[in-house]
Amino acid sequence: MQTNFNSLQLADPTISRADAILKRCVHCGLCTATCPTYVLTGDERDGPRGRIYLMKQMFETREVTPSTVHHIDRCLSCFSCMTTCPSGVDYMHLVELARTRIETKAHRPASERALRFILSKVMPNPNAFRLALLLGWAMRPFRALIARMGHPHTASALDLVPRTRMSAKLIKPKSAIGNVPKAKRVALMLGCVQQVLAPQITEAAIRLLRRHSVDVVIVKDEGCCGALVHHLGRDEAARDAARRNIDAWTAAMREGLLDAILVTTSGCGTMVKDYGNLLSRDRGYAERAAYIAGLAKDITEYIAEIGLMPPVMWTGLKVAYHAPCSLQHGQRIDTLPVQLLNQAGFGVAEIPEGHLCCGSAGTYNLLQPKLSNALRERKLANIAKVKPDVIATGNLGCMVQLREAEAPFVHTVELLDWATGGPAPASLGELKNSGHEIETLVEMAKEGLLVD
Incomplete structure (x- = not known):
């Protein structure tokens, strides 16, 4: 991509870095097919290529237009485009540079500024977040009224509040140190x-x-x-x-x-x-x-890396693995969790369109509820096609976003813990009684009680 920065602009480290990233883009458009928002809207400006043009224009002219803010805000930062891109465009850091510029230069409505400020102060603070959830739990019965009053963001936030009341006390786990030298x-x-x-x-x-x-x-x-x-x-x-x-x-x-x-x-x-x-x-x-x-x-x-120990029980459960975007695209860890679940004795099923985001994306489901809900419904429909006994993932945000799935949702580590001798995840309900100790299975096999 050709850029038009002058020498004075390029003396700015932010502009210089944006310029280097922009120049790698070859306009191929392969990224659009794997971008969740483009798949939903079909709008070029809601795809990585279109957003790259908007960011280029913003950095060159130093003008932060409402259109640029609108379409950059709608980016999930799922980084599926980076997995797809054959040119290695560092979209992750480019969009971060753009968001910083937008935050300092854009003129947002007062209600939007207030929401973003509250999120930045409450969610990173566990004690404040817990209090906010307790308040949300008390407000849940009025969710429909709040939505009719024209507060969609508040209504969407209430949808994510746990249905059962939480304890007001936050208990922090303690370190667990053994007696093995040089462990x-x-x-x-x-x-x-x-x-x-x-x-x-x-x-x-x-x-x-x-x-x-x-x-x-x-x-x-x-x-x-x-x-x-x-x-x-x-x-x-x-x-x-x-x-x-x-x-x-x-x-x-x-x-x-x-x-x-x-x-x-x-x-x-x-x-x-x-x-x-x-x-x-x-x-x-x-x-x-x-x-x-x-x-x-x-x-x-x-x-x-250290090697998963052999499982001590077998469940026969069918697990649908939902790959979080931040893991499969952000960290390029895609097949590894599936391999571990297989080693632990679970049968793992592939979810269709597994590369597409579920719509959680940090605070995205609070800031962009319409698009987030559409992505959630699309993901839930794809999970339903698999008909799993349980769904596993490696990110809490995805678990909260997709908790309406028909099968229970657990973290991958909960299943690995269960398979190697830990308690069954409480969220599995009746399914947790399906585990069989391997020793029991061996004895049953000897007596001819197991049929392949």
Whole structure:
């Protein structure tokens, strides 16, 4: 792609980087077929190629038009286009540069500014988020009235609130350190939203890791990864979050070297793995940021490296694996979770259109409810075609977005924990009684009670 930046513009590091990314685009359009919003709308401006033109125009003219804001806001940041792109266009960092420019230059309506501000303050703070959920639970009966009053974003937010009332107290798990000398040692990231909505995922991860003789450290001063504010264009707030975590993890290393920093929420994992890029121009943090980014791993990535122990039971359950965009496109981890589930004794089915986003995308389902709902219904319809007993994924946002699926939703790590000796996930209900100890199956086979 030809660009028209002058020498003064190119002296700006942001423009210089945008220019280098833009020049890699060859206008081929292959990305449009795998872009969820383009698939829905058919609008070129809602596809990566069209958005790249809008961003190019914005950076060249320094004018942030309402059309540019509208179509960039509708981007999910699923990065499916990057998986498809034959030219290696770094769309992820280009759209982040654009969002930062839009956040500082665009004139948004007051209600929109207020919503984005509230999201940036509440969701990264587990205690504030829990209080917001309690308030939402009390407001759920008035959801229809709120929608009729013309507040679609509030109504969509209420749709995501748990139906059962939550405890007002937030319980943080403790480190789990064994007595094995020179055992592998990891820090396990809790996740802002996950530790409120689904602490059982962290509990399953700790059990699974300890069963594999891995010491687990819960770092005291760890906070939000920064992804949420970063996607809102609040670049400096994201850097502050990264610096705080780097300081916390560095302090933890003084008490014992870490083999890895593990993440069970793939959106957070994609962000932490990008800390080196985020702080590349920060002299005080650049080197440590790159080191921390290199330590970050999705938990399935780490379990595959150390080797999953043989399962101790067999369920016969049919599992549909939903690949989160942040894992399959953001981190390029696509087949690995499926391989682990197969090793654990589950039968894994492929979901049609598995490359398309479910519509969760961080705060997207709150900021763009119409498109998000359309993507959710499309994904639920594709899951229904598989007719699974259970659905597994590696990202809490997807679990919340797709919780209306007919089959129960669990995190991949919950199934791996169950297969290797942990308790059955509570969400499976009656299905949790379907597990059979392998020893029992062997005895049944000897007595001729098993039929192939």
